Amino acid sequence: MIGKLRESLRVFTYDYLTLKRRIFIIFLGSTLIPFICIVLISYYTIYSILTNKIQNGILSNLKQVELSMENTISNLNHVSQQLAFAGSVGKKLDQMLSLPSEQSFERSKMLSDLKDELSLVTFTNPNIGLTFYYFQKDRTYDLENMGVKDTFAPEKLPLLAAYSGISYYGPHISNNRFDNNFVLSALRKVDLPTRDDVYVYIETGFHLTQNILNNGQFGGGNYHVFLDNNGRVAYSELPQTFAKDTIFPNFSQNQTYGTQNEFYWFRQVSNQGWSIVSIIPKADYNKEINQWFVQIGLFALLFLVISIGMAWVLWKMVYVPLNGFNREIKLMAQNRVQNVTVKTKIPEFDFLLHQFRQMKEQIWSLFAEVERKEKSRVDLEVEKLLYQINPHFLMNTLDTVHWLALMNGQTEIDKLVSSLNKLLHYNLGKLGAASTVEEEIEALKQYLTLQQIRYDFQFDVQMQVDEKVWRLPIPRFILQPLVENSLYHGLSDDGYIQVEVCLTDKLQIAIRDNGAGMSEETIHQLLHRSDSENKKVGMGIGLNYVKRMLESQYGDQAQIRIQSRIGSGTTIQVTIPVMEVQSQT
Template sequence: MTLKKRIIMIFLFSSLIPFISIGLISYYTIYSILTNKIQSGIQSNLKQVELSLEGTISNLNHVSQQLAFEGSVGKKLDQLLSSTDSQPYERVKMKSNLKDELSLITFTNPSIGLTLYYFQNDHSYDLENSGVKNSFSPEQLPLLAQYSGISYYGPHVSNNSFDNQYVLSALRKVELPNRDDVYVYIETGFHLTQSILNNDQTGVKNSHIFLDNDGRIAYSELPDTYAMDTIFPGIENGKSSGSQNGFYWFRQESNQGWSIVSVIPKADYNKEMNRWFVQILLFSLVFLGMSLFLAWLLWKMVYRPLSGFNKEIKLMAQNRIQSGIAKTRIPEFDYLLDQFRQMKVQIWELFAEVEQKEKRRVDLEVEKLLYQINPHFLMNTLDTVHWLAVMNGQIEIDRLVTSLNKLLHYNLGKLGQASTIQEEIEALRQYLILQQIRYDFQFDVQIHVDEEVLKMPIPRFILQPLVENSLYHGLSDDGFIRVEVKLTQTITISIHDNGSGMSEEFIQNLLNNSEVENRKVGMGIGMNYVKRMIDSQYGERAKLEINSVIGKGTSILLSLPLSEVEPNHDKSNGC
């Protein structure tokens, strides 16, 4: 997969995953809020409708109680019905008084509409306060509830000849002593029931269904879906809400046992949620487009610097240096390009330095070979002298030849080949034995080496030229040489003597001019060799210091880094 595709995918994932997560959380949160809001509003509205209807029914009960036998009007009705036809004047007067009292009661109760007394046996009525339709028949009205001798009906169309609105009504037995077929019939006032049902504050289109005490539909605003005189489905287990036939329904049961159900089409119920979902979807599409556009811009910003890097790498592969400095106008990439160019310059400088060091190493090889005159023949000859000295009992000559042979075997090894500090110390000891036999004065040599450095690698032929320098520069009979090898953060080699000392000018000439040194040193490999060797092997990580005071002595300090070379015990040069 290309970097461009990866950038676009990562950018999309990093942008869309948080957005989708927030969107899902918001969706479920808002869905829950809206659902709770709608359901709470519907339940609250249903509760208000139920309380209003209960109040209306309670008022019907209260007014009917005044018109029953227990009330004053009921007693007067009993007197009217008990009077004989022989007293027409008294009957007219009593009837007039009853109408006045009925008018007063209905006037003081504005929520009361049509009121009359109904005689069940002959299906007649009397004392009505308004005109009555010819089709009036309480037995045909939809029964809503029935308890305590009172039957409640509705909602149904009013029996008032001047009103076609839906009303609630009550039919109560008057309980007269002489007749048991007399009932008082009362309806709610004009528009009262309709205003209660239309008092909807939920903001959604809903319809109402009234259920009687048995769950039968007594009134339905959706007769095609929920027909009257049928059992409302879904309330068998006492549920207060549910969904059916493309509608959501919510039920509120009254204290008298009847129920009112609010039915809402699912499309209307989810309208607000769907509107919010469409808005989120449109916003998501806009956000997706912006993410793709930003990913493309990001790719363009990365592509241009990458092209610059590619160009620099090609120039580096072609061993060319960029003439002009191109800028990406992005500080971070400009900084990286500058660093890359500096690195390229440093690489070429390093190549030149390595080439120079390798040339110096070859020169050292050639220089050493110039002084190795047939080493195999020389060591074989010395071995013959050794056995002749043994046969003739020349112990001193035997000791001299043995030490010289060991020293030559070590020193004539391959230049630059690594050795160990232990091997270097042993070669130094053989060299000192030869020097003590060679010269006619005695000098003291002290060698102290830490145990942990004995097996550590070190370039071959490092210590002898340093000690040789102390012997050739003014060491007398009472002189001493102290050699110390310690392990700190580096390998520290120090050589101290109490010779005549050297001037600073002589020290610099000794380190930098091999010809001056070679005239005095028998092996021809001295301080200048050591300096060039450590420069070739370690570079600036090694340090060689010479401190000398005229008439007091000289101190040489050599510091080498750890684990730079591996020891090689190849004895191929032996004979």
């Protein structure tokens, strides 16, 4: 399993990638890497720019809302001061309340004057809406400039801030009977000397608060939450997430921005201590950045398609010439000639194809020349064979000589011809063909008989052959060259030759003599010079033939070794594995 996994992984390594894949990888890498770097740099740059732009826009809008709210509250404070006891209206209210009930006329006249002054105050302050005096103990109101809802109760209003005897509320639904818009309001204690439960209640105009909250420069959804000095939610445009009269999540006096669920929030603290929080959904916050990402993604996809298309064009430019080379090689392997010359229209590849075709023509010319010379050589061999002596004719002639010598009582001639005839019959057999140890020993005896008659001297030949080896296969014509080597290297009249054939795990052959011996240089020539047999006479072929025959039949399994000392004789040892001998064709 691990081997198959390694093989699968190796296919995807660079050394095993096809040319097509390498072109695509290199081309895409050279084009996409710079593009990716540019995209990353642009991403961080554009992201920083867009983030700063969005945050600055949100904070700027939030600051404007906070300033507008502070101005509105300051205006409510200013108007309430005019209507308090320190102002002219407050003093007249105290005088009217001080009059006895029987002075109804004076009270009515002063009440009319107060209403006129209140109308003048509200007229000179167009951002002021509903205004009246509230009597806490009686839970009544008076001197209202507009109709008041019956449900009015100051304790139910969302308190925004309270200090110096004045409480600010909002945003909340107006207490004007004919208005349901959001307003800001203030409730200030009048501090009358004669009565301690009198308050003046003032609301902003019904359009003012709405204009402040809608004064957004951020393009997405922008919601507002008002917090009092302790972080309590006084007003919320997202009551599902930031419920009214609850503490703002993770509220901290020093924290001005953060995240909550799927929203980003930014907080602006006023000089009075209350806060206004701008809530923006993350989807709207990231909308512009996401649009930029989509544009970059589409551009990257287009760039990738163009890069792949160019890589494909480049691959085609390489594939067509390679296909032409492949076709030329196949035709060359099939000994076929392409009649139509294909051009790639690329000078470099056309030049290579032209050079390849020229090389192919030269190779075919060489093949034709070699074939012609081989045919000539075969013809010469046949002609040579025609002039050679027919072996059957030669042996038949020797057989006739044998019978003539026998009829005339020539025993020596008869013995010579008979031995020569047997030796020729054996030696003229197919060289390298399988024989047996017995047949090889018999042929060696005939050879030794001829040599003794030919050179007219006696030498002792001792043969020790293990009975187990008589039928073992052995290559033909192996022993004669080895014995011949002993005869031609200083064997004297009192010399001897020992032939031993035995069987261990292999067939062991040893040829020993007491001749003149040989030097190491001579041994090297006998074993390694291919023309050493040309220096011999008679039927000897030489040790080089034996060595090549053993290498041909057994390879490295057969060995031939020579040990010799000058004046002491020579020993030749041959080791042959016991196996079926293959015929040499």
